Amino acid sequence: MEVVSTVRTPLVTGQKTVHDVSEDICHYVEAKPNKLWMFGIILSLGALGFGGYCVFRTLWDGIGVWGLNKTVGWAWDITNFVWWVGIGHAGTLISAILLLFRQKWRMSINRAAEAMTIFAVICAAQFPLLHMGRLWLGFYWALPLPNTFGSLWVNFNSPLLWDVFAISTYFTVSLVFWYIGLIPDFATIRDRATGMRRSIYGALSFGWTGGAKDWNRYETVALVLAGLATPLVLSVHTIVSFDFATSVIPGWHTTIFPPYFVAGAIFSGFAMVLTLMIVTRKLFSLEDYITIYHIELMNIIIIVTGSIVGIAYITEFFIAWYSGVEAESYAFLNRATGPYWWAYASMMSCNVISPQLFWVKKIRTNIIATFTLSIIVNIGMWFERFVIIVTSLHRDFLPSSWAMFYPTMYDVGVYLFTFGVFFFFFLLFAKFFPVINMAEVKSIIKANSKKY
Amino acid sequence: METKKNYLVGIFDDSDKVLHGIGHVREQGVKIEEVFTPYPVHGIEAKLGYKRSKLSVAAFMFGALGTFLAILMQVWMLGIDWPMIIGGKNFVSAPTFVPVTFELTVLIGSLGMVGTFFVLSDLKPHKTPRIFDLRSTDDKMVMAVDLAVNKLSENEIQSILQASGASEVYRKDFE
Numbered sequence: 106m107e108v109v110s111t112v113r114t115p116l117v118t119g120q121k122t123v124h125d126v127s128e129d130i131c132h133y134v135e136a137k138p139n140k141l142w143m144f145g146i147i148l149s150l151g152a153l154g155f156g157g158y159c160v161f162r163t164l165w166d167g168i169g170v171w172g173l174n175k176t177v178g179w180a181w182d183i184t185n186f187v188w189w190v191g192i193g194h195a196g197t198l199i200s201a202i203l204l205l206f207r208q209k210w211r212m213s214i215n216r217a218a219e220a221m222t223i224f225a226v227i228c229a230a231q232f233p234l235l236h237m238g239r240l241w242l243g244f245y246w247a248l249p250l251p252n253t254f255g256s257l258w259v260n261f262n263s264p265l266l267w268d269v270f271a272i273s274t275y276f277t278v279s280l281v282f283w284y285i286g287l288i289p290d291f292a293t294i295r296d297r298a299t300g301m302r303r304s305i306y307g308a309l310s311f312g313w314t315g316g317a318k319d320w321n322r323y324e325t326v327a328l329v330l331a332g333l334a335t336p337l338v339l340s341v342h343t344i345v346s347f348d349f350a351t352s353v354i355p356g357w358h359t360t361i362f363p364p365y366f367v368a369g370a371i372f373s374g375f376a377m378v379l380t381l382m383i384v385t386r387k388l389f390s391l392e393d394y395i396t397i398y399h400i401e402l403m404n405i406i407i408i409v410t411g412s413i414v415g416i417a418y419i420t421e422f423f424i425a426w427y428s429g430v431e432a433e434s435y436a437f438l439n440r441a442t443g444p445y446w447w448a449y450a451s452m453m454s455c456n457v458i459s460p461q462l463f464w465v466k467k468i469r470t471n472i473i474a475t476f477t478l479s480i481i482v483n484i485g486m487w488f489e490r491f492v493i494i495v496t497s498l499h500r501d502f503l504p505s506s507w508a509m510f511y512p513t514m515y516d517v518g519v520y521l522f523t524f525g526v527f528f529f530f531f532l533l534f535a536k537f538f539p540v541i542n543m544a545e546v547k548s549i550i551k552a553n554s555k556k557y
Numbered sequence: 558m559e560t561k562k563n564y565l566v567g568i569f570d571d572s573d574k575v576l577h578g579i580g581h582v583r584e585q586g587v588k589i590e591e592v593f594t595p596y597p598v599h600g601i602e603a604k605l606g607y608k609r610s611k612l613s614v615a616a617f618m619f620g621a622l623g624t625f626l627a628i629l630m631q632v633w634m635l636g637i638d639w640p641m642i643i644g645g646k647n648f649v650s651a652p653t654f655v656p657v658t659f660e661l662t663v664l665i666g667s668l669g670m671v672g673t674f675f676v677l678s679d680l681k682p683h684k685t686p687r688i689f690d691l692r693s694t695d696d697k698m699v700m701a702v703d704l705a706v707n708k709l710s711e712n713e714i715q716s717i718l719q720a721s722g723a724s725e726v727y728r729k730d731f732e
Binding site: 123257260262266270282285288293313316319321322326328329330336337344347548 | 591594596598601602607609610612630634635638641644646650654657659660663664666671675677679680681683684685686687688691693
């Protein structure tokens, strides 16, 4: 008996059977890479090449090659760091928070979103490490390891150290969560393969057989990990915002930062998921798994978080004036009308105005419009961090120290390097790993079709 | 040397069929070794008589260990081993220890739980699993019955499996 729900939109279209799911997803893992994929790899290797040179010069000559000066000591590097960490928020949000809320539409997108999270966090971590100048000493400066200074331990009162713990915990837990989900799918690939591929995916699948007892434990692990990862996701960007909020710089010293940063992170994370998924969907013909309905739901999250971010901008501005603190009021006025007004205007138009277009159903269900807006949102989110960081610093406490920040080729190059890393890893993932969580999708196909 | 193991393998085409089938097979007094499914089938653990997994208890214990270790580490390093005045605050300044304590709780809690899961289910990269039917990770539900632990004869079990909805029943021996 076929049972078709009249109230719920089907999450997988095209009348797929359980076997079709294995076939559709494993097919791309087993096939030879196509030309478009090769082109992507070459492009990202190009970015890695030029970026690698800039990273080398940064390490060889020191961070003097960047555009930083005595007044603006943090600029592109921390902007990029916060931007990448923000992007890294969608994956675990999708797989953990949406799992707790039993949102089944997460199932077709969680695998790729989690992969994106992991790669984005790898990209983010490069900036604080490079800014240390002497990368190889990073371990001693950032981790509580016994050292030859006495042992002079790390400072647990510093938000920068909290960041080290937050980012590394987030990376580890996301990686584990992602890998646990991959194990049953690796077993599917293993059981279809022969020879070398069978032994590689066999090792990756950890000897998974899909016994009922193992599934029982697996589901408990997934649920508890989701429960642990949910406060973790929220804590990470909260702690990133503490880097600024616990300081005494006008424009940074605001209590609104933690919720505002978290909303911004989810906003930019979902935008990046959309950018990548629209391309992946096209590249691997996954239109039946990632439907317009999925895209629409993600766009709705973008409207919600985009509006929260918009309200945060306005509240911040209002409080700066209402507080009566001159330095604070000036910092905000300077953001909007000072020499970096164009960055502020880009941030406002990309983050506050553009997502409001998604109120129109025609726009939020249109792929080209969604793709364009998802990129605009991430440009806006980059400018948000740039505005917060650079405009708060460039007007120092003494007017004689006022300065401007201009990026050099090396600032841009190091940023490009992280793009290279991100897309290189993502393309490898998309080719060699199952991009959709087959086991989970199989369970929802069942839920909305045949009954006996 | 391991003795030869003889199994009867029943293939079911659908998760609803296997759910009904398990009850039927167990009512007839057949002991099921395990049921292998390509995706988690809810309710199957109750039908097979499995208890709820206690992994969440492991997660709690490891989490508590993480909290304890984090507090111990921070208090010892900044309070005892090398006290320093930072921002005019106490050597042991409890509020600033919250973030690191939280992160280590989550880290050790989740790694400990996942480690326990790998040990309990014997999951490791160099393992060669005993696979009854390759289709069990694709689209079939596979029920394995160990002939040695059942008193009924092979033919009897075969007919019970078929009557319970198995589309295919065959014998499989492992060395």
